[in-house]
Amino acid sequence: MTGFFITKDTVVSDAALNAIAYLPTEHLSKTVDPAFFRTLKDKDFMRIATLLAQKSYDEGGCPIGGVVIDSKTRQIIGKGHNTLGQENDSTTHGETAAIRDAGRVARLKGKGPVDFRKTIMFTTLTPCVVCCAQINNRCHFEKVIIGDITNASSTEKILRAGGTQNIEVLQDSKAIALYKQYAKQRPDLHYIDWGGHKKLADVQKTRPVKK
């Protein structure tokens, strides 16, 4: 064992959390002391999700990130961000990216499908109605923590109706400011992400949307 890059005594800073955002999930156990994760508050995991959103934005993509942690050990089991801009992939949102990553990492460890019932989903933006709210309900997360209900209508009702009772809104000002900026800069991708080309065309009917 080479030793941890981030130890239990490392100060919780954006720089440290950003390194965690960038490190592939399967390598976290080799580089970050599990004790460090145990010191993190919910707002710190939300910050990691926001830094993943920033990573996506820096790549020309939609700034929405997701992080899934084991609710008991507080270790990250999956994380990711929207990839519509990077990969034209309208099925990969912040939440689905983190869910898929968790499955991939479990598989690397020789495990089967992940049981998400004892995990917490942190998502920077309120889960979209058309897929993420539904998928979150199928996963039956112990808790869903949302970082931004300012830039999109909250889907709390849909989540609760689907059995996700434990929902917390932990507004992250950086996540909100970042998504607001993106929606203004790339309204085309913003509308495609939320409703496909039909949504974009519907909006175009009443006012031009720059690409």
Add this chain to the structure above:
Amino acid sequence: MTGFFITKDTVVSDAALNAIAYLPTEHLSKTVDPAFFRTLKDKDFMRIATLLAQKSYDEGGCPIGGVVIDSKTRQIIGKGHNTLGQENDSTTHGETAAIRDAGRVARLKGKGPVDFRKTIMFTTLTPCVVCCAQINNRCHFEKVIIGDITNASSTEKILRAGGTQNIEVLQDSKAIALYKQYAKQRPDLHYIDWGGHKKLADVQKTRPVKK
């Protein structure tokens, strides 16, 4: 140009359609004469989706496949299959795999997000309520053709309510038989796929489910 492996005169057989199922989508234009695709009926594209389901089953995965074609040119723009068994990925169903593939291929051609409004989605099994029906509605496919409403409750109502008016059920006996066999052999994955570990646990309460 080396010449097409499958020409306009190639007999439409399971062997030819299986080769198409296995060829990466971005290589189809180099190996299959576009005229061949123009001769294919809807049932032939559904057979390709079923052969993708068979491919998934042969890999130890869930046998559900999806194919998206351009409704005018009848060329395949995306295809894929469920990967829960292969990758522990509970977000990749037949439809989402095909949608993601279409985006990937468009990107290889230097294009942006795919406009699915002039495309047809062929899916072997009725779109799941929790994500695929919703995602199909967001994509606004010109038409959704379903190959099996025997092994799962039809989501036609949800699709119609979401704006997908043009739905056809084209029951494919091979797709139906294959999924039925799989659900019997791997009830655990079947339940996880449709409702997560909670669904599996709920079923276990009343009767044992073998893994």
